Amino acid sequence: MKKHLAITAFLLTSTSLLAANPLFPEVRTADPAALVVGDTVYLYAGQDEAKDNKTFFVMNQWLGFSSKDLKTWQRHGPLLKAKDFSWAKGDAWASQVIEKEGKFYWYVTVRHASINGFAIGVAVGDSPLGPFKDARGSALITNDMTTDTEIDWDDIDPSVFIDDDGQAYLFWGNTKPRYAKLKASMTELDGPIQKLDLPNFTEAIWVHKKADMYYLSYASGFPEKIVYATSKSISGPWQYRGILNEVAGNSPTNHQAIIEFKGKDYFFYHTGAAQPDGGEFRRSVAVEPLYYNPDGSIKRIIMTSEGLDAVQ
Numbered sequence: 001m002k003k004h005l006a007i008t009a010f011l012l013t014s015t016s017l018l019a020a021n022p023l024f025p026e027v028r029t030a031d032p033a034a035l036v037v038g039d040t041v042y043l044y045a046g047q048d049e050a051k052d053n054k055t056f057f058v059m060n061q062w063l064g065f066s067s068k069d070l071k072t073w074q075r076h077g078p079l080l081k082a083k084d085f086s087w088a089k090g091d092a093w094a095s096q097v098i099e100k101e102g103k104f105y106w107y108v109t110v111r112h113a114s115i116n117g118f119a120i121g122v123a124v125g126d127s128p129l130g131p132f133k134d135a136r137g138s139a140l141i142t143n144d145m146t147t148d149t150e151i152d153w154d155d156i157d158p159s160v161f162i163d164d165d166g167q168a169y170l171f172w173g174n175t176k177p178r179y180a181k182l183k184a185s186m187t188e189l190d191g192p193i194q195k196l197d198l199p200n201f202t203e204a205i206w207v208h209k210k211a212d213m214y215y216l217s218y219a220s221g222f223p224e225k226i227v228y229a230t231s232k233s234i235s236g237p238w239q240y241r242g243i244l245n246e247v248a249g250n251s252p253t254n255h256q257a258i259i260e261f262k263g264k265d266y267f268f269y270h271t272g273a274a275q276p277d278g279g280e281f282r283r284s285v286a287v288e289p290l291y292y293n294p295d296g297s298i299k300r301i302i303m304t305s306e307g308l309d310a311v312q
């Protein structure tokens with residue numbers, strides 16, 4: 001009996017055994033975006049508020065989380081809402097936060113109130129947890145700036161990458177992948193919108209760099225698999241390298257964030273696997289280790305219920 005109590009006490013206090021995938025079982029989260037600042041990972045995710053999996057997404061705000069070991073997470077609640085952009089109607093879809101010179105820029109997908117379709121906005125704050133406020137008072141990208149598709153949700157899923165020379169690039173898109181340079185202000189385009197050539201592209205671009213290789217991962221097909229391409233230059237050409245993550249349990253969408261933290265690499269994604277009510281419109285964020293091969297390719301992600309051990 002004494003031994004049983006000791007084991008129970010160990011399970012309750014050992015964070016490395018308690019936290020698993022999905023990371024935040026008490027809330028539905030989607031479209032993870034991770035940011036490393038010093039010894040902390042900040043994780044931003046849209047909140048899936050749909051009551052069931054029958055109709056469509058209900059997403060009004062983005063939640064913030066932070067961790068120093070990827071196992072014990074602090075919940076910071078909503079850090080930004082779609083309605084914080086006065087020109088937006090709602091739909092807090094995928095986003096990414098990036099740091100430049102001590103400021104934190106949060107690029108978001110929202111539905112525009114007066115221009116048909118989805119748009120990309122940017123908020124700014126002085127810390128990774130904000131407070132954040134609309135940096136422009138208007139959208140950075142609107143649907144009427146990209147007229148080569150029939151759909152009105154082609155301007156979604158921003159991912160911003162700052163190259164070693166300080167030049168920032170905004171990538172985004174649904175069905176048509178695009179990118180443009182950003183001015184030093186981070187809130188204005190600097191030049192034309194360019195097209196990318198990526199096979200079977202759906203959405204969810206994430207750009208990162210490892211050693212001297214650029215990586216562009218994205219959701220492909222539908223239901224979505226996360227695939228990736230590599231390049232020796234941020235402006236391409238991009239070489240398709242294959243599947244990174246298979247279709248995630250019980251969710252036709254997927255959306256990834258890739259980071260290096262304390263010397264190791266990690267892959268955040270979402271699934272519909274949470275019990276009892278996870279699914280297409282009630283997703284949950286999870287995390288797995290990510291491993292590079294010596295030739296720069298990435299090993300296929302293995303989705304697990306256990307998740308990670310605590311990072312020391």
Ligand code: FUB
Pocket residue numbers: 030031046057093094109156157203204253254255
């Ligand atoms: O969460 C709403 C949309 O579904 C995102 O913008 C896409 O990436 C997909 O996950």
